[in-house]
Amino acid sequence: MTDDGDPAHHIQPDEQSEVFGPIDAGALREIRDLFADLEPLVQTASLDDPLNPQTLSVELSDGVGAAATARIDVRWSLTGNYAAHYTDARDRNFRFDCHPKPDAPRRHFHSPPDAPSRPVDPSCISVSETSLVTRAILQRWRYAYTNGTFEGLNDAENPP
Structure with a gap:
């Protein structure tokens, strides 16, 4: 998987529209507002298209470790499927996802540094409500940021 800057390319083609489902614009707006309200390092949180958004991009003023x-x-x-993909200036990536994926749990984690499509691990995020998933993603990112490492990123038990 390569990072060409297009967020749509971070989800493999066979995992996109048929399985992922149509985008929930209201949920993306709620997530945008939560990121802006809860994380002081958010520089911008913007939708790719204000009328028919597909992706929310949250720019952070700092990254994990030396990023x-x-x-x-x-x-x-x-349908409640989601993908939250972290990437930084050092081209390190991870993803917390929830969607059907052959031979993988519905809620799964693509580990750093390159978030490979396979193998994946079960995600530590077991909640499903939009605001709780968003808080959990922020909490896990903040954990990695505070500790300066990706070690233990997916080791929490049912984060907020």
Whole structure:
């Protein structure tokens, strides 16, 4: 998987629209507002299209460890599927996802540094409500940021 800057390319083609479902614009707006309200390092939190958004991109003024900047791209579907993809200035990536994936749990984690499509691990995020998932993603990112490492990123038990 390569990072060409297009958030849509972070989800493999066979995992996109058929399985992922149509995007929930209201959920993306709620997530945008939560990121802006809860995380002081958010520089911008913007939708790719104000009328028909597909992806929320959250630009952070700092990244984990030596990364000077970072971004979290979020997609959320009307069926409750989601993908939250972290990438930083050092080209390190991880994803917390919830969607059907052959031979993997519905809620799964793509580990750093390159968030490979396979293998994946079960996600430590077991909640499903939009605001709780958003808080959990922020909490896990903040954990990595505060500790300056990705070690233990997916080791929490049912984060907020």
